[in-house]
Structures are given as C-alpha cells and as structure tokens.
Amino acid sequence: MNNLPREGSQQLAASLGERRDDKTTHLGGIDEGVASREDRIGTTLVAVIDIGATSIRMSVAEIAPDGDFRTLDTLVQAVDLGREAFDTRRISRATIERSVNILRRFQRVLREYGIRSGPHIRVVATSAVREAINRLAFTDRIFIATGLVVEVIDEAEVSRVTFMGVSPHLERDDELRAARSVIVEVGGGSTELLVMRDGNMLLSDTLRLGSLRLVQSLDSIHSTATRRRQLMEYQIARIIDRVSETVIDEPDTRLIAIGGDVRFAARQLLDHWPADTLAKIPTARLETLTNDVLRLNEDAVVKKYGVSYIEATTLGPALLVYLLLARHFRVDQILVSDSNLRDGLIYEMAVRGSWTEAFRKQIVRSAISLGRKCDFDEEHALQVADLASELFGQLRGEHRLSDRLEVLLHIAAILYQIGSFINARSSHKHAMYIIRNSELFGLSRNDLLLVGLVARYHRRASPQPTHEGYATLTREDRVVVSKLAALLRVAIALDETRSGRVRQIRCVREPKRLIIETPDVEDVSMEQLALRQNGSLFQEVFGIPVMLRAGH
Numbered sequence: 009m010n011n012l013p014r015e016g017s018q019q020l021a022a023s024l025g026e027r028r029d030d031k032t033t034h035l036g037g038i039d040e041g042v043a044s045r046e047d048r049i050g051t052t053l054v055a056v057i058d059i060g061a062t063s064i065r066m067s068v069a070e071i072a073p074d075g076d077f078r079t080l081d082t083l084v085q086a087v088d089l090g091r092e093a094f095d096t097r098r099i100s101r102a103t104i105e106r107s108v109n110i111l112r113r114f115q116r117v118l119r120e121y122g123i124r125s126g127p128h129i130r131v132v133a134t135s136a137v138r139e140a141i142n143r144l145a146f147t148d149r150i151f152i153a154t155g156l157v158v159e160v161i162d163e164a165e166v167s168r169v170t171f172m173g174v175s176p177h178l179e180r181d182d183e184l185r186a187a188r189s190v191i192v193e194v195g196g197g198s199t200e201l202l203v204m205r206d207g208n209m210l211l212s213d214t215l216r217l218g219s220l221r222l223v224q225s226l227d228s229i230h231s232t233a234t235r236r237r238q239l240m241e242y243q244i245a246r247i248i249d250r251v252s253e254t255v256i257d258e259p260d261t262r263l264i265a266i267g268g269d270v271r272f273a274a275r276q277l278l279d280h281w282p283a284d285t286l287a288k289i290p291t292a293r294l295e296t297l298t299n300d301v302l303r304l305n306e307d308a309v310v311k312k313y314g315v316s317y318i319e320a321t322t323l324g325p326a327l328l329v330y331l332l333l334a335r336h337f338r339v340d341q342i343l344v345s346d347s348n349l350r351d352g353l354i355y356e357m358a359v360r361g362s363w364t365e366a367f368r369k370q371i372v373r374s375a376i377s378l379g380r381k382c383d384f385d386e387e388h389a390l391q392v393a394d395l396a397s398e399l400f401g402q403l404r405g406e407h408r409l410s411d412r413l414e415v416l417l418h419i420a421a422i423l424y425q426i427g428s429f430i431n432a433r434s435s436h437k438h439a440m441y442i443i444r445n446s447e448l449f450g451l452s453r454n455d456l457l458l459v460g461l462v463a464r465y466h467r468r469a470s471p472q473p474t475h476e477g478y479a480t481l482t483r484e485d486r487v488v489v490s491k492l493a494a495l496l497r498v499a500i501a502l503d504e505t506r507s508g509r510v511r512q513i514r515c516v517r518e519p520k521r522l523i524i525e526t527p528d529v530e531d532v533s534m535e536q537l538a539l540r541q542n543g544s545l546f547q548e549v550f551g552i553p554v555m556l557r558a559g560h
Contacts, residue, residue: 053080053123054357056350057114059133059158061090061196061220062318064107066114067350068121071358079351083117085110086316089136090196090220099140107146108153115154130353131158134166135197135218161452163198163214168367168450169352170200171209174264174345175366177286178207184286184343188258192333193266194326196220199247200266203255209370211254212449217247217329219269219322237302240325244332252336263334264343269326272315273297274344287344291334294342298327362411367450371415374449375422382429382442384422391508393421396499402515406522406550407491416455417492419448420462421499427463440464440477457481458489465493466500470545494546498524498554504538522546522554532558 051070054077058065065084071077087106092099111131123129131150137143138160147158170193178185188210191202197218203211222240229239264286273294274287281287301309301324309320334342363371379389400407400414420443427438443460451459457477465471471478471490478489502510502524509529516523526532536556546554 052128053121054128054354055118055121055123055130056353056357057111057129057131057156058348058350058353059089059107059131059137061093061134061136061218062322063087063316064110064114065350066117067354068118068123069354071354075358077354077358079354080121081117082350083114085113086318088318089140090218091224093136093140094197094218094221094224097139097141099137099142099146104146104149108150111150111154111156115156126155126157129156130357131156132349132353133158133160134349135195138162139197163200164447164450164452164455166193166200166349167202167212167214169349169356170202170266171367171370171450172352172355172364173266173347174202174204175207175364177264177343177345178204184262187260187262189262189264190255190333190337191264191266192330194219194269194329195267196322199329201251201255207366207369208373209449212374212447213251213254215247215251217244219326219329222325222329223321233303233305237328240328241332244329248332248336257337261337261339262343263337263339264345265330266345266347267326268319268348269323270330270342270344271346271348272313272323273327273330276313281346283346287346289342289344291331291340291342294327294331294334298324298331301327360410363415363450368415371419371448371450372422375419378442378446378448379423379426382426384426384429385506387508388503388506389422389425391503392424392496392499393418395502395510395513396421396496398513399495399499399515402513403495403522406517407495409488409491413488413492416451416459417462417495419451420459420466420492421496423459424463424466424496424500436464436467439466444477454485458485458492461489462492462496465489465545466496467542470548490545490549494549497542497545498539501538501542502526502535502556504535510535521552522550523557524554525557526559530559532556 050073053068053070055066055068063084063086065082067079068081069077069079087103087110089099089103089107092103118124118129133147137146137158140146143160147160150156150158170191174191178189185207186205188203188205191204193200195218197220199215199217201211201213201215202209222243225243226236226239229236274281274289276297277289277293278287304312306317306320309315309323310317313320313323315323330342376386379386397414397418400417423443424439425435426442427435427440429442430438440460440463443463444456446456448456461471461477471486471493473479478486481489502513510526510532512527514525514527516525539554539556543554
C-alpha cells in the first residue's frame with residue numbers, strides 16, 4: 009500500500025505543528041490496534057476531513073471487505089473560521105488561505121497512506137462555512153488549490169450522523185434503549201438535540217446555541233469571570249426554556265453527550281474509558297471541572313490542560329451548556345459517547361452511502377407524522393409506498409439506482425397527496441411546497457427537494473427544465489427524479505380503487521414491454537385504466553410501455 013512507517017508519519021505531523029492522536033474508533037466491531045500489512049489485505053484506506061467552526065480535523069481509516077472499519081489516525085489543526093463567519097458572515101481571505109495550507113499539509117499525510125483518489129476522500133464543512141455568505145468562494149478556492157471537493161452539510165445530515173453514532177450504544181443496552189435518551193452535541197455554532205426511546209426518534213432539533221457564539225456574544229463586555237458566567241447562563245437558560253416546551257420533563261431520562269469538549273472532560277475526570285462504551289461522568293464532577301475552567305483565562309487554560317488557544321476559548325462555555333442541561337433534566341451522571349462526525353461519515357463510506365433499516369424507519373415515522381398533520385389518507389399512502397418500494401426492488405435492472413433512493417421514493421409515495429390540505433387544485437404543486445419547507449428527520453435540503461419533485465410529478469406534466477426546483481438539479485438528480493416519479497405513477501395506479509387489494513405484484517420483462525402481474529387479483533380493469541392514463545412517463549423514461557395483467 010506504500011504506507012510509510014507510523015514513526016515517519018508522527019514526525020511529519022509534529023513538523024506541521026498539528027496535534028495528532030492515535031486512537032481506534034469503530035461502529036462495526038473491529039478489534040483495537042493498528043493492523044499489520046497482512047491484516048490489511050483486501051481493506052480500503054479512506055479519509056474524512058471535517059472543517060468545523062474552530063478546527064479542521066482529519067481521520068484516516070481502513071475499511072474491511074465486510075464493511076467494518078477502524079480509525080488509524082486523527083489530525084487536528086485549529087483555525088478560527090467560526091469567529092469570522094458568525095460575526096461578519098464572511099470568511100476572510102487570510103483565513104481561507106490558512107485553511108488551504110492546512111488541507112495541503114493534510115494531503116501530504118494522505119500521500120503517506122497512499123490515499124489520493126476522490127472516492128476515498130470526503131471533505132465536509134459544517135455551521136461556520138454554511139453560514140458564510142462567501143461559502144462558494146471558500147469551497148472554490150479549496151478545490152482550485154487542492155482538488156478537494158468540500159460538501160457543505162446541513163443540520164439534517166449532522167443529525168443523521170449523530171443518530172448513527174449513538175444507535176449502537178442504545179441497541180447494546182436494553183435498559184438504556186427503553187429509557188428516554190436525550191442526545192446532545194454542543195458545537196461551535198449550534199447544538200444538535202435528539203430525543204429517542206425504544207429505538208424511535210421522538211424529536212430532532214438544531215438549537216442556535218454554540219460555544220463560540222456564547223464567547224462572541226460577550227466580546228464587547230469587559231467584566232469579571234463571575235459576571236461573564238452569569239451572562240452565559242442567562243443565554244443558555246433561554247434556549248433550555250425553549251427545549252422544555254417540546255421535551256416534557258420525565259423522571260427516567262438519560263443524557264448522552266457527544267462532542268470534543270465533553271470527551272475532553274471525560275478523559276480528564278476518568279482514569280479509564282473502555283473502547284466502544286459510554287463513559288459515565290458524575291454531574292457533580294463535571295460541575296467542578298467546569299468551575300475550574302471558567303475561573304481561568306484562555307492562557308491559563310492552555311497552560312493547565314494542554315489545549316489550543318481556540319479550544320481554550322470554547323471549552324468552558326461548552327461544558328457549561330452540558331452542565332446546565334444535566335441540571336435541567338435532573339440527571340446525576342452524563343453518558344459520553346466517543347463517536348464523532350468523522351466516524352459517522354466513515355461509516356457511510358463503509359456502507360457505500362446506504363442507510364440502515366433503523367435509520368430508514370425513523371425517516372418513515374417522520375414522514376407519516378407530517379402526513380397526519382396534513383390529514384392524508386394514511387392507509388392509501390402506506391399501500392402506495394409499499395407498492396412503490398416493491399417496484400423499485402423488482403426493477404433494479406431497469407432503473408439502476410442506489411438503495412438510498414428507494415427511501416426517497418417511499419417517502420414521496422407517503423406524502424404525494426398532502427397538497428390537498430392546502431387546495432385540491434394544483435395539489436401536486438402544493439405537495440412539493442409543503443415537503444420542501446418541512447423538516448423530515450435525516451433528510452438534507454437536497455433530499456427534500458428530490459422528494460418534493462417526485463411527489464409533484466405524480467400526475468400531469470412530465471418534468472420540464474422550466475419548472476421550479478427541477479431546473480436547479482444536476483443531470484444525475486434530474487434523471488433520478490424522472491425515474492422515481494415514473495415508478496410512483498405506476499404504484500398509484502395499482503391502488504386506484506384505494507381498497508388495498510393489490511398486495512402482491514410480479515414484474516415480467518418482455519422484449520418490448522414490461523408486464524406487471526397481480527397473482528391474487530382477477531379483475532384489475534380499474535387499475536388497467538389508471539395505468540393507461542398515467543403510464544406514459546414510465547415509457548418516456550425507460551423506453552418501454554408498462555401493462556397490467558391479472559391472475560398470473
């Protein structure tokens with residue numbers, strides 16, 4: 009694999025002035041330790057770079073053929089992107105160039121591992137870059153200088169990765185799974201909040217509360233450390249009041265914390281933290297550490313705890329958020345997860361972008377909840393969704409789409425009729441509007457656009473370049489929308505009577521047509537009529553007509 013010895017890698021990292029941590033992280037159950045060359049036969053080396061509000065971090069991992077993975081190296085370089093983006097909504101030219109230089113140096117380490125190709129490197133940016141009005145200039149400059157493509161991910165994608173990181177812990181502990189778990193990650197610009205019970209997502213929210221934002225809100229205030237803490241507590245309490253409106257107080261609540269600051273606290277307070285477990289920090293001990301950090305200025309925090317200056321600036325405020333949340337939920341200990349955003353992204357690379365059944369279930373629950381708010385015909389919607397998924401599965405050879413897109417089709421089938429909640433006239437356009445402007449757990453803004461467009465094209469006109477939303481898509485996404493909309497129209501026709509009688513179908517590909525057989529239904533004349541009226545898009549997209557045949 010042309011990997012240099014790890015000693016050489018460490019020397020290079022030291023010369024670059026980066027903090028480099030050797031740790032093993034996994035979601036798939038790989039044993040700890042660095043693999044020998046013999047162990048790495050058949051594995052794939054990948055890297056994930058996370059451009060955050062206070063630092064740029066890179067993880068290098070190896071993925072086994074069965075999808076298990078382990079992290080080999082983590083590099084961290086402080087950079088003050090958030091302070092500029094949150095204050096002026098712009099990233100300065102100097103900071104852009106500093107980011108470019110950091111990424112170039114990271115690429116030198118990647119070359120040690122023999123990682124060069126695009127598919128094996130994923131670069132994401134979160135709240136700081138997302139909120140900058142010159143984010144395109146930032147991502148374009150990085151691409152020109154390094155060839156790296158930066159994905160600016162939104163809150164839904166961060167929530168998805170958070171869910172995947174915590175779910176394995178809940179699955180292994182029946183007591184923890186049964187309890188209500190409040191999962192919190194305090195970042196520089198925002199706080200992710202998830203509420204789960206029995207493996208089900210009850211709530212997903214992004215709070216405009218971040219450690220760096222708290223610091224910036226006090227920049228112009230010159231007062232004592234005690235007064236600054238009081239002001240921060242006041243701001244945090246306002247956000248917690250908002251949380252209490254949606255998260256009802258319950259006695260059996262567990263608080264699970266994610267994030268670099270709380271992981272730092274766990275390692276400071278605990279003598280041993282077994283791999284792949286949730287650390288348990290007594291709330292009283294976290295309070296003592298938080299008090300100690302907040303009493304010190306940034307220079308003293310750097311000297312005492314060995315963190316970077318930027319980390320020293322945000323450490324105290326972040327710990328204060330976790331502490332006040334622990335008090336609010338009246339928990340005597342906080343459970344700390346060692347998973348992070350990069351682990352979740354590596355996991356997605358390991359499973360090639362597909363979504364787990366547990367995650368799919370959460371998206372479907374969220375869609376059904378939206379449908380109920382719009383007074384949809386739930387029985388019909390679920391029947392159409394099941395038929396659409398069955399068509400997707402049986403016609404893989406025709407559409408050649410990834411499994412992830414079956415989820416988007418399923419959601420579009422559940423929600424295609426909700427536009428009638430506004431007005432039956434142009435309900436297809438209203439459905440698209442509602443979907444695009446709603447929040448469905450785990451679906452990014454682009455995912456919502458695709459779902460909305462598929463629902464919009466469940467009837468009437470075929471996709472056109474002049475249509476709102478469709479014109480902004482890439483060629484690949486335009487093809488996806490057309491294929492999924494064609495499948496959705498067929499599924500709707502199969503439940504034309506809204507009786508749910510067509511439960512089983514069998515797709516038979518003949519040389520010049522596609523036949524859909526209904527083994528359990530003898531008379532499908534109503535469905536055949538509906539298919540003749542709505543099957544033209546299928547023929548337009550796939551190049552063959554689709555016909556319905558009963559009783560075979």
